[in-house]
Amino acid sequence: MNKLNMLITEMNSIDFTNRDDITAYLAYMGYREHYAESSLIARAYATANLFKDHKPFIYNYDRILGSINGRYAPCGAYSQATLQHAANVCASYGYMGFYQNIDHFTPDYPTLLQYGIGGMLNRIDASEAAHKGDSDAAQKLDFLQGARVCMQAFSEMVKNYACAARKKGEETQNAELLMAADIADKLAFSKPDTFREALQLVWFAHISFLYEGRYAMALGRMDQYLYPYYKNDVENGVITSEEAVDLVACTLYKIAEKKLMNAPTMWGGDVVNIAIGGLKRDGSDATNELSYVILEAVKRCNIPGPNLSARMHKSTPDEFYDACLKVIGTGLGYPALMNDEATVPALADCGYDIEDCRDYSMVGCIEAFISGKQPPWADGRYNTPKYLEFALNDGRCMRDGVLYGLKTGKAEDITSMQQLLDVFVAQMEFGALETVTIFNNENDRYNRKRYCQPYLSCYCQDCINRAKDINDGGAVYPSVYGLGCMGIATVADSLAAIEKTVFIDKKLTLAQLRDILIADFEGNEELRQELLSLPKYGNNDDFVDKYAVWLLDKQYEIFSKLRTRDGGRVYIAMASNVQNISAGSVCAATPDGRRNGAPMSDAASPMHGMDRNGVTSVVLSVSKPDYTKVACGSVVNQKFTPSAFSSDEKIAKLRALIKVYFARGAQEMQINSVGRKTLIDAQEHPERYSDLVVRVSGFSAYYTYLTRDIQNDILMRTEND
Amino acid sequence: MIERGRISRIQYFSTGDGDGIRTTVFMQGCNLRCAWCHNPETQPLDTAILNYSEDKRVLSGEDITADELFKRIIKDEVFYIESGGGVTFSGGEPLLQADFLSGVAKMCKGRGINVLFDTAGCVPYQCFERVAPYTDTFYFDVKAVTKEDCEKYRCGDPKLVLDNLKRLCLKSNVVVRVPIIPGHNNSKEKIEQIAGNVADAHPSRVDLLPFHRLGAGKYRAMNKEYDYLYTEPLKKSDLEQYVCIFEDLGLKCRIEK
Structure with missing residues (x-):
């Protein structure tokens, strides 16, 4: 049951033009009720309003709910003067930027999944009780109140999606949407029990960050934190791997929403990093069936947004290398291949607990990040x-x-x-x-006492227990x-x-x-x-x-x-x-x-x-x-023609090449399998492609030195591959 | 042992000339002038110059000592070990420099590096004997088997080639490579002729290679005529009809790309 293609068709057929971004208005409606309170609390209500007052948008072919469409309204729905006033109020509260640690972050999704939204609220209550008598209780309780306001609003947001999905599902006799509605209703308070529920809760949280205006929020080690749910479902016959691929693909394809709704610029989309494979916290191999499921889902999406990173180490199975290389060979350019043997020691050198180092993920492009335990990246x-x-x-x-x-x-x-x-x-x-x-x-x-992020802090250990902001200890x-x-x-x-x-x-x-x-x-x-x-x-x-x-x-x-x-x-x-x-x-x-x-x-x-x-x-x-001295990460770009990926035998040769590279301690390689478009561009601008080597059957040659008809020859062959 | 040889160039990360990651050493000089040759710059025994453009001139033909060549080959040893690869001596006709290469191959063998010779086979059998003790596999081209064809397409003496093939197959691991050329052997009749002769030798496998004209730029850069400039390349699927001809004779056969 492949619903991805239907979702893709639907999403791409909708006209998202002629709309105004109303996020400032939504935030403003939260601020105006709380001018008298501390900026921390006022901000929390602004965030809360973004969550619960946006109109949930449901696609007919939604399997996992959650869309950023609610950030927009048709032009004219709000007067420009209203929107401008709202923007002025928001601006007066100030904005933090990339340097102030607001995004490029891997949220602590394992904890969210463990507790559910209700459980998170209970943790906030418990921390409040524990810190009531502290000498700096006022700031701490303010912080916890802010966290509570946001988390409650997040719960309402989930309920709103349930409501909207049920309404649309009933109107259109769509059993899939009714099922999604039931799941959302459950997740508004309870913790997830199935793979689908867990994936849905993570996606709701990801969407909530997008309403806040955050960018490059990573999904982290999806194949690790979702695996217990997946395994349990497979063992109980609830789900097949094919079904899981489709669910994950229908989720990740929504990363394209940002691109569809924004002007089509280079930076118009999002960079959502997902790490698969690598080491477990105990140092053993973490590659599992879900690693392959995510790989396949990302391949089917065929969009640049999910920035997939495959973590490799000494015991990574050859099959995983080969599966990654096959996806790279489609011309997507990812997964980027990361070497744990370099990055884990590099992080350990910074003094982090070794288990946390092994649990790293990537944010943005290649930046190594201690998942859910450090402030956002800069x-x-x-x-x-x-x-x-x-x-x-x-x-x-x-x-x-x-x-x-x-x-x-x-x-x-x-x-x-x-x-x-x-x-x-x-x-x-x-x-x-x-x-x-x-x-x-x-x-x-x-x-840092004024510019707080209580909601984001809920996704970072140990903010709730310490009753302290993510950027304030x-x-x-x-x-x-x-x-x-x-x-x-x-x-x-x-x-x-x-x-x-x-x-x-x-x-x-x-x-x-x-x-x-x-x-x-x-x-x-x-x-x-x-x-x-x-x-x-x-x-x-x-x-x-x-x-x-x-x-x-x-x-x-x-x-x-x-x-x-x-x-x-x-x-x-x-x-x-x-x-x-x-x-x-x-x-x-x-x-x-x-x-x-x-x-x-x-x-x-x-x-x-x-x-x-x-x-x-x-x-x-x-x-x-x-590279054990390079904690952030490195990038080594290599280009191969698609023919380098054309058989299992050739894939094995690329694998051997990369295994040598990693065994010698290098950190990263990303491979371009050059497609038709590049080859044509290389004909028009040969000076930019002087290092493009193509295998030309019995011999190899620089592409730009081949005669035009031979270049065309290769172009033709590429199409046949 | 001859101390110096002449190479055209060295290709690292060569993935189409045998198992694993290989280093292919293209030797300078050939005794044949096959009409479809895609490495024309390796034909002259001395040197050739490829004039791609004003600022891109490539000289084919560099004298090198056995020690230096060995040094360049073992640079990639770690890749041979990881991938099950090794070194391929191609050309040109590598066996024209059998004395020189037997020394290099011996050093490679001593180091545990897999050695492959890619030859057109039109050399005195002693050349094979010089290198065979240090060679794991021979890629042995059989392009034509009749005197008329060989004369027409300038690809050697078929009797010598087939005799060598038979003798070599008795002692060594040999893969026969048959380039399929439009207008020459791209027909059932011709392939059956070739297959019959090859089967007598019992090689371990036959590879069929579809014609391509990817060497055309080299002819242009050498200011030479190329008879196949307008010949359409063959696709893998064009060759599928020939596989069973070899298989029916008890040979393993596959199509290379």
């Missing part, structure tokens, strides 16, 4: 190559001459590689301190800040180029090189070509790889000494999202031969087109740095 970018620029130019930007860095001395006075490295480290330390200080200053502006662990250290390959290649040309071959002095970089190689194209031909990261050449290893070690040293406002760690990430392009646009030419303003190397990957010896050398190079 991160920024750190433009590493810029600090090398400062090191070569006495702290000054080579593009505008402004002193952004430290005055560490002129290039004329740097007489050895070691001295240059020391100066570079000093520049990086200064930049790190500045970056983290700016972040902490941003947060200091927010009074309630969470088990302090907040963290992640810094995406960009351009590891650009820096490694540049340092190797300096060592070779300046200090070994003595072709030119460091000062001459600096002047050439400032001039963006003008009149020195021959030298630039020479620099480009030197050893590059990604070719398994220690002469350059040693600098990548060195850089990661140094960045760990620098950032692990710094702390967030509440004493949490500053993580490093070897990731750049797409900011390697903007980072490059503000950097002068670099000694690796890169021109002024050109993009930096991507994430932890080698520089585009510089991995000249194939993927095995990339694997051997990129796995050299010590």
